[in-house]
Amino acid sequence: MLRRKTARLVMGAAIAVTALWSTTAMAETVRMWTFLNPEGTAPREVALAQIVKDFEAANPDIDVVVEPQVWDQMTPKFLAAHGSGSAPDVIWVVTDFLGDAIQSGSLADLNELLVNNWPEEKKADFKDAYWDLTSVDGKQYGIFTSRNYISLVYRPDLLAEAGINPEDLKTWDDLRAAAEKLTVKDASGNVTRYGFSAAYSEQQADPHPMIPHILASGEPLFHPDGKANFASDAGVKGLEFYTQMIKDGLSPSQAATWTVDDLFEQFASDRIAMIQGSAVRISTLQSKLGKDKVSMSLWPGVEAGKHSPAVMAGWSVGIWSGSKSQEAAAKFVDFMLADPGDKLWTEVGGQIPGMKSTLTELKEFISQPGNEYLSVAATGAAEAGWLSPIEFSVGGYRQALNRATQQVLVEGKDIKAALTEAEEHFNRQNGR
Structure with a gap:
């Protein structure tokens, strides 16, 4: 009896295994x-x-x-x-x-x-x-x-401590003034927290924060034939805005070689109060810092009341x-x-x-506290956003602009010359 029962169990197991194998194989x-x-x-x-x-x-x-x-x-x-x-x-x-x-x-x-x-x-x-x-x-x-949606990501708690209302950051001058108030130094004069930063490595590069400056001026980032338009007056002013913040100690000099991951790590470590950041990364930052400590706003404008277009x-x-x-x-x-x-x-x-x-x-x-960035990004995408064209390749434009930033900061190159070289490099890389 035991032998027959064991045989039935073995046969049943074999059938089950065969059925499982058959399902997996199919x-x-x-x-x-x-x-x-x-x-x-x-x-x-x-x-x-x-x-x-x-x-x-x-x-x-x-x-x-x-x-x-x-x-x-x-x-x-x-x-x-x-x-x-x-x-x-x-x-x-x-x-x-x-x-x-x-x-x-x-x-x-x-x-x-x-x-x-x-x-x-x-x-x-x-x-x-x-x-x-x-x-x-x-x-x-x-x-x-x-x-x-890539725009301004900030620490609401740090802005509140400094007496800054995010809604008052309406112009680029407002953003710089806020960066000044948010930059903290110790008794020896060493910066313990910077007001603002982006990341300018050619690796894992986000679009450069100077792009909203160009777009807000009405200039395109690329000409109709696909050639770069980086070295316009608006482009020069935009790059000068960010490199000057580094030179003035409002942004870290290390940002010249930081990747996006480096930037977020510094932000999560209380080393930076405001950054250029992406909506898709906010949930990860909130999981580290708390939902009440990471928020997003649209970019300021050249003039109050008109937001600069952000890269989507x-x-x-x-x-x-x-x-x-x-x-x-x-x-x-x-x-x-x-x-x-x-x-x-x-x-x-x-x-x-x-x-x-x-x-x-x-x-x-x-609408829950901490999730407001979703509606901010959705509003920005509908009202103040820019998508790169697909009629021609734009691969490498992020790296070209970041390389120009490094040349200005590390090599002391003239901004106009660096952006002109970035245009030439991008155009050559894309056969234009």
């Missing part, structure tokens, strides 16, 4: 490249992990494999992988190289794979400047996520045109970026919603 794999690691602890990473888990639970026939990449190298690496036929099924394309990706033929048309199956109200829910940027000649090459960036999620799993990839993209993904990105990841309906449905969440 599952279709969707590879995705992103800069986020779903095993990480940052809010966006936690959100992505939850989205993947929920999707696989709802779609047991599809396995999503996330392959984290270095963010500023990922899109060029994808373009190379497209050429060799080894690209991932789903790719997050950075704004600067979106035009290159579309023109290379590496991205599939999401209208055919996904959007044409949506009801009209769902299409309207997504349509905005980001949507229009990825729509070319009747084809939809991506849907944006991790939408970014983000990641256009697309599907590789050479993928053998486009249908499964489209199903995952829909889940990740629409319902329920958009709400998870907002509530868990602390990101600007991609759908208008999410803004409405999560109105109470967004």
Whole structure:
């Protein structure tokens, strides 16, 4: 009897293992490249992990494999992988190289794979400047996520201590005056906290804070033919504004070689009161400092009452045109970026919603103390934002401007000459 029972148990276990093996073998794999690691602890990473888990639970026939990449190298690496036929099924394309990706033929048309199956109200829910940027000649090459608005990030508690109301920072002169009040020195005259800083390394470079100065003047950052327009009068004044703050001790000299990660580390360590910062990073900073100690405002203007345009960036999620799993990839993209993904990105990841309906449905969440930056960024994107063009490649413009800053600060180069050299370098790099 015992022998028969044992045999039945072994046979049952074998059947279960066979069934499990069969299910796993039949599952279709969707590879995705992103800069986020779903095993990480940052809010966006936690959100992505939850989205993947929920999707696989709802779609047991599809396995999503996330392959984290270095963010500023990922899109060029994808373009190379497209050429060799080894690209991932789903790719997050950075704004600067979106035009290159579309023109290379590496991205599939999401209208055919996904959007044409949506009801009209769902299409309207997504349509905005980001949507229009990825729509070319009747084809939809991506849907944006991790939408970014890059402007002034500050410590509300430190500004309050200094008697500064963030709403009073209406002009660039106001910003400098606030930086002066927020800069603290010890008894020996050493700075223990700087008023303002950005990061000027060529590695992991954010758009230079001089760009809002150029855009506010009415000048374009690029001419219609794609050539750089960095060395305009507004560009010279903008770069002078930030380099002079370093020379005057209101910003740290080390910022010349700081990456964005270095800048955020210093901000989180109470070493800087105001920084140029991105909306997508605020949730991570708040997890370290507390929700009441990190906030965001629009850039000041040349004149009071008119905010300077801020650089809007983000990641256009697309599907590789050479993928053998486009249908499964489209199903995952829909889940990740629409319902329920958009709400998870907002509530868990602390990101600007991609759908208008999410803004409405999560109105109470967004209005909670510490979450106001979401509405600030959304308002800025609608009223005072700028997206880099995709008609021509703009890859390398961030690095060119940061290199010019380093030349002024480290080599003592004339600002106009440094920006003219940056223009020439960018134009040459892009064959213009």
